[in-house]
Amino acid sequence: MNSPYFRLAGFALSIKKELSLKILLLLMIVAFSILQAFMLAYGTAGVFSGAAPSTIFFYYAIATVCILIRAVLTGKQEVYTKKIAGRAKAVLRSQLVNKLIDLGPKYQSLKRSGRLQSLVTDGVEYAEPYLVNYLPQAVVVVISSLCIGGYIFSFDWKVGVILMIAVVIAVVTPLLLMPFIKKAALEYWQGYAVLNAQYIDAMQGMNTLKALNAVDRKGHELYLSAECFRKRQLHWTFFSLISSATIFLMLAVGKYLTVGVATFDMAAGILNRPELLVILFLVIECMRPISDLDQAWHASYMGLSVAHEIFEILDEPVTIVDAPQAQTGGMDEGFPRIAFKNVSFRYPARTEYALKNVSFTIEPGQSVAIVGKSGGGKSTITNLLLRFYDVEEGSITINGTDLRDYSLEYLRSKIAIVFQDTYLFYGTVAENIGMAAEHAREEEIIDAAKMANAHPFIIRMKNGYQTLVGERGATLSGGEKQRIAIARAILKNAPVLILDEATSSVDAANEHMIQSTIGKLAQRYTSLIVAHRLSTIRNVERIFVFDQGVLKEYGSHDELIAKNGAYKQLLEAQAIMEEE
Numbered sequence: 001m002n003s004p005y006f007r008l009a010g011f012a013l014s015i016k017k018e019l020s021l022k023i024l025l026l027l028m029i030v031a032f033s034i035l036q037a038f039m040l041a042y043g044t045a046g047v048f049s050g051a052a053p054s055t056i057f058f059y060y061a062i063a064t065v066c067i068l069i070r071a072v073l074t075g076k077q078e079v080y081t082k083k084i085a086g087r088a089k090a091v092l093r094s095q096l097v098n099k100l101i102d103l104g105p106k107y108q109s110l111k112r113s114g115r116l117q118s119l120v121t122d123g124v125e126y127a128e129p130y131l132v133n134y135l136p137q138a139v140v141v142v143i144s145s146l147c148i149g150g151y152i153f154s155f156d157w158k159v160g161v162i163l164m165i166a167v168v169i170a171v172v173t174p175l176l177l178m179p180f181i182k183k184a185a186l187e188y189w190q191g192y193a194v195l196n197a198q199y200i201d202a203m204q205g206m207n208t209l210k211a212l213n214a215v216d217r218k219g220h221e222l223y224l225s226a227e228c229f230r231k232r233q234l235h236w237t238f239f240s241l242i243s244s245a246t247i248f249l250m251l252a253v254g255k256y257l258t259v260g261v262a263t264f265d266m267a268a269g270i271l272n273r274p275e276l277l278v279i280l281f282l283v284i285e286c287m288r289p290i291s292d293l294d295q296a297w298h299a300s301y302m303g304l305s306v307a308h309e310i311f312e313i314l315d316e317p318v319t320i321v322d323a324p325q326a327q328t329g330g331m332d333e334g335f336p337r338i339a340f341k342n343v344s345f346r347y348p349a350r351t352e353y354a355l356k357n358v359s360f361t362i363e364p365g366q367s368v369a370i371v372g373k374s375g376g377g378k379s380t381i382t383n384l385l386l387r388f389y390d391v392e393e394g395s396i397t398i399n400g401t402d403l404r405d406y407s408l409e410y411l412r413s414k415i416a417i418v419f420q421d422t423y424l425f426y427g428t429v430a431e432n433i434g435m436a437a438e439h440a441r442e443e444e445i446i447d448a449a450k451m452a453n454a455h456p457f458i459i460r461m462k463n464g465y466q467t468l469v470g471e472r473g474a475t476l477s478g479g480e481k482q483r484i485a486i487a488r489a490i491l492k493n494a495p496v497l498i499l500d501e502a503t504s505s506v507d508a509a510n511e512h513m514i515q516s517t518i519g520k521l522a523q524r525y526t527s528l529i530v531a532h533r534l535s536t537i538r539n540v541e542r543i544f545v546f547d548q549g550v551l552k553e554y555g556s557h558d559e560l561i562a563k564n565g566a567y568k569q570l571l572e573a574q575a576i577m578e579e580e
């Protein structure tokens with residue numbers, strides 16, 4: 001029962017009302033098909049027995065009405081199926097996306113983003129035939145076969161039994177072939193997901209590939225993956241065609257056997273002519289839902305293979321969660337005080353520590369800087385403060401309360417951050433800044449942009465604040481993106497501000513302006529500036545120097561120079577690099 005097939009079927013319960021209505025529509029179609037079969041049988045029997053033309057016409061007229069009603073119901077049923085498919089996919093996608101958001105960077109850093117993207121878009125798409133076609137059709141096949149088979153059995157048990165055996169074989173055969181098809185379908189899906197991830201990677205890194213003259217090499221790599229995918233596709237098609245051919249054969253043999261036995265029974269006087277004709281037409285109607293079921297099953301293979309990956313994500317335990325009585329207060333008044341106490345941390349799948357036994361305090365309203373060599377653990381501090389990861393040992397407190405005792409939403413609402421890797425969304429400049437505060441007014445957005453020194457370049461653009469920034473802010477320079485991100489953080493108006501390498505893409509003139517902005521901002525927040533360029537943090541009250549995850553020393557710029565230690569070495573190394 002824990003198999004992904006059953007679980008995906010269990011998911012159908014979230015749209016049970018809609019599926020029930022679809023089953024009802026399908027059963028109505030079957031009912032009219034049966035009525036049509038009877039009318040055609042009686043009409044044809046009337047022709048043979050020389051019945052009055054008006055009687056024959058009556059039967060054929062009703063059969064024609066049945067055909068028309070079936071056509072209308074089939075159309076309605078198909079439109080309705082599209083509607084419920086949209087709903088089912090939206091529910092499944094939102095469950096997946098919410099889960100991925102809950103799992104956060106910790107999970108995503110271990111997965112390929114292209115593969116996750118394929119799963120949320122195409123993978124969910126593949127689940128559609130199983131959910132909205134196969135499952136309801138299976139119910140219809142059981143009900144209609146039992147009714148038709150039972151009815152035929154009531155006047156010719158041999159034909160009834162043959163019909164039921166053919167139905168059972170036709171329904172069970174694809175299930176028996178499933179282990180072979182499943183393997184081929186899984187390989188097909190995995191090949192597709194890898195290929196998709198490779199294409200996304202290549203598109204995103206297009207400029208780098210060109211600059212490295214590596215376009216041809218990458219192109220060849222993609223060609224080989226596409227070729228491997230093509231072979232897997234053929235392999236899968238081969239198996240699925242075997243399954244379809246077997247079902248087709250079973251249905252044909254079943255049909256001819258029942259008709260043959262019924263004809264012999266009529267010759268033996270067991271059946272009369274109208275009964276034979278009823279069997280002839282009913283058998284066709286009995287096989288139709290099974291052939292539809294086969295088509296739905298055929299289309300479901302891929303969804304069933306993908307289901308395994310979907311449930312792998314949905315079952316992944318979320319480790320960063322709210323404590324049972326998580327706090328939603330405690331940082332509303334004044335400036336918060338942040339304290340790291342003996343904090344040690346390793347990233348998942350890494351054996352070396354990113355932070356080792358780190359202790360330091362940021363007093364309320366204080367502005368501190370974190371500096372150090374690359375890989376020293378600076379960004380890890382911000383990752384831990386936002387609870388993207390939890391500490392392995394030690395604790396981080398804000399106003400004396402452990403981060404794990406605040407609700408995640410509350411904690412993150414009190415921290416504004418400008419990431420090292422600035423992310424702008426497709427949309428206008430105003431939308432990107434306004435994202436920080438729901439219902440932000442235009443004046444507030446402009447004020448924040450002015451404080452971040454972004455206003456002058458924004459109004460120089462033709463459409464000003466309504467300028468589209470392209471995906472990831474592709475139409476802006478690195479410095480412009482960063483200033484928009486700083487404006488966004490300012491608009492958030494949280495008491496803790498983190499600037500992670502916030503001036504790294506800014507030229508000297510702008511850096512100076514942002515420095516004075518940071519100076520002004522520092523008075524409004526408890527702030528933490530992660531910096532590479534030491535010139536940008538000279539005036540910060542306290543500087544913490546990290547090396548390989550260890551806090552080496554701290555103090556003001558002057559105190560650290562006087563210490564003649566790690567900070568001074570960093571300054572000297574940077575001065576040499578700048579001279580070069």
Ligand SMILES: Nc1ncnc2c1ncn2[C@@H]1O[C@H](COP(=O)(O)OP(=O)(O)OP(=O)(O)O)[C@@H](O)[C@H]1O
Binds near residue numbers: 350353354373376377
């Ligand atoms: N998501 C991750 N998964 C595994 N290891 C990571 C991850 N992020 C960082 N690390 C490792 O943790 C260590 C500290 O990284 P961190 O990003 O905190 O350094 P940093 O001081 O900010 O470096 P830089 O100045 O180059 O940005 C490094 O050894 C890095 O390789």
